[in-house]
Amino acid sequence: MTQRTVVVVGGTGLAGRAVVEEALRRGHRVRSVSRHVPPAPRQVVGAEYVAADAVAADAPERLGAAFDGADVVVDTVNGETPATAKVLTAGAASIALAARDAGVGLAVVLSIVNVDRGAAIGYYRTKVAQERVYQASAVPTTLVRAAQFHDFFDRFFGSPTLVGALTRLGTVPYLRGARLQPIDVTDVARALLDVSAALDAPLDGEARDEGEPGRRTVTVAGPEEVDGADLARRWAAAHRSRRVPVGLPVPGYGAFFSSGDATAPDARYGRVTYDEWLARTAGA
Numbered sequence: 214m215t216q217r218t219v220v221v222v223g224g225t226g227l228a229g230r231a232v233v234e235e236a237l238r239r240g241h242r243v244r245s246v247s248r249h250v251p252p253a254p255r256q257v258v259g260a261e262y263v264a265a266d267a268v269a270a271d272a273p274e275r276l277g278a279a280f281d282g283a284d285v286v287v288d289t290v291n292g293e294t295p296a297t298a299k300v301l302t303a304g305a306a307s308i309a310l311a312a313r314d315a316g317v318g319l320a321v322v323l324s325i326v327n328v329d330r331g332a333a334i335g336y337y338r339t340k341v342a343q344e345r346v347y348q349a350s351a352v353p354t355t356l357v358r359a360a361q362f363h364d365f366f367d368r369f370f371g372s373p374t375l376v377g378a379l380t381r382l383g384t385v386p387y388l389r390g391a392r393l394q395p396i397d398v399t400d401v402a403r404a405l406l407d408v409s410a411a412l413d414a415p416l417d418g419e420a421r422d423e424g425e426p427g428r429r430t431v432t433v434a435g436p437e438e439v440d441g442a443d444l445a446r447r448w449a450a451a452h453r454s455r456r457v458p459v460g461l462p463v464p465g466y467g468a469f470f471s472s473g474d475a476t477a478p479d480a481r482y483g484r485v486t487y488d489e490w491l492a493r494t495a496g497a
């Protein structure tokens with residue numbers, strides 16, 4: 214293994230933290246960049262933390278300093294509201310520009326499985342725009358399109374805010390007809406680090422690999438295909454919840470998730486199953 218300097222923009226987030234941990238485990242020097250630097254007890258030991266806002270006026274200088282000496286920049290930022298989404302577009306442009314100016318050899322960008330088939334979903338359109346910013350940039354780029362994370366479904370099954378009224382009514386709401394292939398964030402982190410090794414680095418597992426080095430798109434999903442009802446039942450059992458799974462139509466999302474576009478049967482890269490993830494997290 215060659216030691217490299219890996220900068221993770223969004224390194225304090227769900228996926229980003231897993232990338233920081235995996236990069237350190239592989240022996241790399243690691244720098245995490247985000248708007249907020251977490252207090253010491255919440256930092257990953259061995260990583261360097263740098264504060265920079267990718268959409269602020271001082272982004273070019275801040276990101277430039279953070280990328281100094283970097284071999285790879287991994288972009289795991291997120292912004293899901295109209296007010297924060299510009300980190301995926303204007304932010305991507307600033308990150309790509311700063312990476313080029315710093316002589317970074319590769320940008321690795323975390324995206325979503327088959328995202329270009331989800332035009333009915335506003336967030337997915339923004340993610341496609343993010344991908345295009347990188348692909349049109351001067352920085353060699355590998356996009357890693359991952360299936361939904363195991364954690365993602367907690368938003369529906371357990372969230373007191375997003376679907377609070379429904380959970381109070383005694384249901385575990387799930388997307389009716391959804392076909393899924395969820396992946397663990399630790400497996401997503403492995404994939405991001407596998408491809409970070411070189412423009413044409415192989416993945417340690419089954420993945421869909423398209424495009425050419427420097428403009429490459431890799432797709433990774435979890436080890437099993439499941440439907441939304443099954444996932445909700447497993448969630449309820451693991452949480453010893455007496456709430457009853459109920460399938461609901463979700464306008465805009467239904468077609469993508471019921472068509473199989475959220476799955477990638479040719480990319481069973483993930484090793485951790487949903488049940489293993491539940492065993493680790495339910496009641497934790």
Ligand SMILES: NC(=O)c1ccc[n+]([C@@H]2O[C@H](COP(=O)([O-])OP(=O)(O)OC[C@H]3O[C@@H](n4cnc5c(N)ncnc54)[C@H](OP(=O)(O)O)[C@@H]3O)[C@@H](O)[C@H]2O)c1
Nearest residue numbers: 223225226227228247248249266267290291324361362365
């Ligand atoms: N959830 C899923 O199932 C799933 C599946 C496939 C792909 N993805 C993709 O995975 C990516 C990461 O998702 P996540 O759930 O890990 O995100 P997350 O937990 O919300 O983390 C987002 C990270 O971005 C940082 N950030 C936000 N705005 C920033 C800004 N203006 N400048 C610098 N840093 C900023 C945040 O730190 P600060 O707030 O401190 O800045 C944080 O470190 C997303 O792009 C998403 O599309 C998600």
